[in-house]
Amino acid sequence: MxxxxxxxxxxxxxxxxxxxxxxxxxxxxxxxxxxxIVRDEPWGRRRLAFPILRKREAYYHLFQVRALPALVTEVxxxxxxxxxxxxxxxxxxxxxxxxxxKMAERLRIKAIKRPPRPPAAPPASPETADTPHEGGAS
Amino acid sequence: xxxxxxxxxxGASGSRxxxxxxxxxxxxxRRKVCKFCAEKLxxxxxxxxxxxxxxxxxxxxxxPRRISGTCALHQRKLQTAxxxxxxxxxxxxxxx
Numbered sequence: 549m550x551x552x553x554x555x556x557x558x559x560x561x562x563x564x565x566x567x568x569x570x571x572x573x574x575x576x577x578x579x580x581x582x583x584x585i586v587r588d589e590p591w592g593r594r595r596l597a598f599p600i601l602r603k604r605e606a607y608y609h610l611f612q613v614r615a616l617p618a619l620v621t622e623v624x625x626x627x628x629x630x631x632x633x634x635x636x637x638x639x640x641x642x643x644x645x646x647x648x649x650k651m652a653e654r655l656r657i658k659a660i661k662r663p664p665r666p667p668a669a670p671p672a673s674p675e676t677a678d679t680p681h682e683g684g685a686s
Numbered sequence: 687x688x689x690x691x692x693x694x695x696x697g698a699s700g701s702r703x704x705x706x707x708x709x710x711x712x713x714x715x716r717r718k719v720c721k722f723c724a725e726k727l728x729x730x731x732x733x734x735x736x737x738x739x740x741x742x743x744x745x746x747x748x749x750p751r752r753i754s755g756t757c758a759l760h761q762r763k764l765q766t767a768x769x770x771x772x773x774x775x776x777x778x779x780x781x782x
Binding site: 553555557596597598600606608610635636637639644645648649651652655 | 726770772773774775777
């Protein structure tokens with residue numbers, strides 16, 4: 549199981565209810581494929597940064613899903629075929645999150661090892677050439 | 687006709703001006719700090735439009751590192767985040 553972010557853009561021709569109905573279809577598709585839905589957020593009708601198929605707005609919906617790769621490719625295939633979907637994006641999120649968590653952990657350990665630096669000196673201090681501040685508190 | 691001395695002489699005197707080296711930098715630039723390092727944001731979220739927008743100037747291009755002060759690691763992450771956001775029309779590819 550891998551963590552994916554899937555963002556779907558639906559045509560603004562749909563009404564609010566129709567849009568939620570379409571997203572419900574995809575939600576069902578995901579849950580039927582034994583995916584675990586982590587985040588399920590409708591962002592609502594948003595202005596696009598540039599027109600897509602002459603549309604200037606779209607309904608955005610975000611799914612964050614823990615699923616098998618095969619299911620995601622299948623969902624992507626259907627998203628591509630659908631006329632109601634202007635555009636979609638499905639990317640893996642777990643690798644990056646894991647890596648950034650590791651980095652944060654490493655930084656935390658480094659911060660513990662090194663004594664904390666005193667808060668930054670005022671910007672207009674005359675001697676900034678060398679700062680012999682040692683935070684030897686303990 | 688040899689009109690060389692005037693041309694050569696001018697070039698030599700212009701480049702070899704000892705006084706220019708003694709001139710000091712009299713304004714101190716503020717040190718730029720990587721925003722992500724400073725705020726301890728390890729994961730650059732491509733869905734966070736507000737954050738990414740601060741690295742997109744008027745024209746819609748990605749703000750270079752030399753201006754924003756972002757560190758190499760985070761600039762790389764920022765780059766992919768901005769490109770993803772562009773793919774789903776959260777950010778423009780270009781504007782004018």
